[in-house]
Each structure stands twice: as structure tokens, then as C-alpha cells.
Amino acid sequence: MEREWIDVITLAIVIVCAIGAINVKDLLGASILLGAYSFLMCILWAVMGAVDVAFTEATVGAGVSTVFCVAAVFHTTRRTKD
Amino acid sequence: MKILGWLTVLMCGALLIFNVSEFPDMGDANSPANSKQNLSEYFLKKAYHDTKVPNVVTAVLADYRGYDTMYETAVIFSAGLACFFLLRIFRKKGPKSRFYRHTPTGVTLRIDEGGKLPEESDVFKRIDSIWIPHDNIVRITCRLVVPFIQIFALYVIAHGHYSPGGGFQGGVLLGASIILIAVSNNLRAGIQRMSEKGAALMGSAGVLIYAGTAALCLLLGSQFLNYNALAKLLHIKPVVARYNGILIVEIGVALAVMAVMVWIYYNLSSAGKHDEGL
Numbered sequence: 001m002e003r004e005w006i007d008v009i010t011l012a013i014v015i016v017c018a019i020g021a022i023n024v025k026d027l028l029g030a031s032i033l034l035g036a037y038s039f040l041m042c043i044l045w046a047v048m049g050a051v052d053v054a055f056t057e058a059t060v061g062a063g064v065s066t067v068f069c070v071a072a073v074f075h076t077t078r079r080t081k082d
Numbered sequence: 083m084k085i086l087g088w089l090t091v092l093m094c095g096a097l098l099i100f101n102v103s104e105f106p107d108m109g110d111a112n113s114p115a116n117s118k119q120n121l122s123e124y125f126l127k128k129a130y131h132d133t134k135v136p137n138v139v140t141a142v143l144a145d146y147r148g149y150d151t152m153y154e155t156a157v158i159f160s161a162g163l164a165c166f167f168l169l170r171i172f173r174k175k176g177p178k179s180r181f182y183r184h185t186p187t188g189v190t191l192r193i194d195e196g197g198k199l200p201e202e203s204d205v206f207k208r209i210d211s212i213w214i215p216h217d218n219i220v221r222i223t224c225r226l227v228v229p230f231i232q233i234f235a236l237y238v239i240a241h242g243h244y245s246p247g248g249g250f251q252g253g254v255l256l257g258a259s260i261i262l263i264a265v266s267n268n269l270r271a272g273i274q275r276m277s278e279k280g281a282a283l284m285g286s287a288g289v290l291i292y293a294g295t296a297a298l299c300l301l302l303g304s305q306f307l308n309y310n311a312l313a314k315l316l317h318i319k320p321v322v323a324r325y326n327g328i329l330i331v332e333i334g335v336a337l338a339v340m341a342v343m344v345w346i347y348y349n350l351s352s353a354g355k356h357d358e359g360l
Contacts, residue, residue, distance in 0.1 A: 056254075070360075
């Protein structure tokens, strides 16, 4: 019973993060929200017992891909050039 | 147009949610994944007997479904190649001037094209055109953390047989340690540790190790990716050959993933110029 509550709460925050990442105007904020989304998914995998998947999600999803997103965002400008 | 977009998204979402009701319940004993006639039962019972690997996930990933992992590695390598071909710029644009900083006095020198470049030393440091003084706390903390990340990554690769982890996770951690150096100093500090050429070579070498091991099994008169064949070459029991085959393959995966992560970062953060970056 307790475990189900962890699932429900984490899933709710995951959905909030996903909607936030779409709606937020600032691209840097959106990439950080995606990182938070990945990390919460990692917690969900770990709760479900898929520790290998959780590990991959933590390293690839929350770690490196957030860095890639931030690196890409740094090459954008506030307004389009054309 | 926006309404149309919303409509498409909502319809796709509704379709997915509708299909979820067809799924078996969680932990259902009669679902295809849990039923007695199915593969997962076989994996759970026979994995240790076949490969001497206690972590069933690793046994399935690198042995029973070796093909899947081999092409996964190839996909990651091609992702790195795609970033390289799309982003890399070799031609230099406009007037090329470099900035150097004379550390004792704090004077910044701009040297235009054709000028004499000072030797890279503790006195003269090359800096980016938008230069912010390095924060010593960030730089030294990152430098202290890097060796621990790398040792943990090696542990994850080598210990993948017994605990969660393996080539992919360890490779990403190794790549992340070099990316951390590049982030906390500058891009050139990262390139000094691992050049672009080195990254490309290591990426291809990783895929080659995996595919080469598989092809070696074929040459030794067995099926592609059947590590049992390595027993003849290494003079060990077939089961131990499987165990070692998985380790060799994981090392290949780790090499490829590490190099490709670093390579993608170099191209993304400097927009393909590899000169000044994040």
C-alpha cells in the first residue's frame, strides 16, 4: 500500500515536469525540467525493481542528455536571426 | 494550426491510454511475460547454469540477446557520426584572432592572424573571447571528483556480472568525467585529455571489439556471437568462455559509449568549431 503511494506521487510530479517542460518559455528551464523528469523516472524504475534500467536512466537521461541540452541551448539566441 | 496540433496530440494520447486497458495486470501470473511456457522462466532458471553470471539482466543483454546490444552500440556510434557530419566545421570564417592572458599581470593580449603566438605555459594562457575568471571552488572540486567518478565507472563495467550496471552505464560515466573537465575548465582542457581523433578511434574500436568477438566465434566454427567457441582459443571451459565473452563485449560497449558521448559534447558545445566552447 505504501509503495503504491510513492508510485502515484512520483508519477504526478513526472506529469507536472513534462507539462512544465513544454510550457516554460525559457529553453534552459525546459532542459533542466527534462532532467528532473528523467531523474523521477529513474526513481520509478528503481521502485519497480528494474535497477539496471534505473541506472541507465540516471546516467544517460538525467546526466549526459541534460548537459547536451544545455550545450545546445547556449547556442540559441533570444530572438530569431532571420 | 494550433488546434489541429492539439487535436492530433489528444487523439494519439487517447489511443495510447485506451490500449493500456488491454495490458495484463501488474504481477499477473497468467500474463505472457510470466507464464511457464515463456522465455523469462527459462532465463531465470538457466542463466546462471549457462553463463555463470548471477545478474540475469547482464546475461540476457550481452549473451542471449547479443545481437540487440551489438546494433545498439552501432546505433550510438552512428549518432556520434551523424553529429560529426552535421555540425563539424573545418573552414575558419572571418579574421582569426586569438586571446591570451598574461597571468602575473592580468593583461589580455589579442593576437591577430599572422602574429607570433606565445608558447602555452603558466605565464601565457589561451582564453576564450568571452572570458570569465575561473572560479577556483568549481574548478578544484570538479578536478577532485573526476578520479572517483572514473574509478566508479571502471567498477561498474567490471562488476556488471554481479550487480546492476555494465558497459553502457560505465561508458557514460567515463564520458561524463571528461565532459565535467571540459565544463569546469574550458573545451580545450577537455580536448587535451581526449582529442577528437582519439574519440573517433576509440568509438570505432569499441564497435570493432564487439563485432570482432562475434566474428571470431564464427571463424572458430560456431555461430555468430556464440562465445562458447572462444573456449578452444583460450583453453578454458565453455561456460567460463561465455562469462569472459560477456566481459570482453561489455568493455567494447563501454569504449564506444564513452568516446561517442565526449565526441557529441565537443561538437554540440562549440557548434562544430572545436575552438571555444561552453
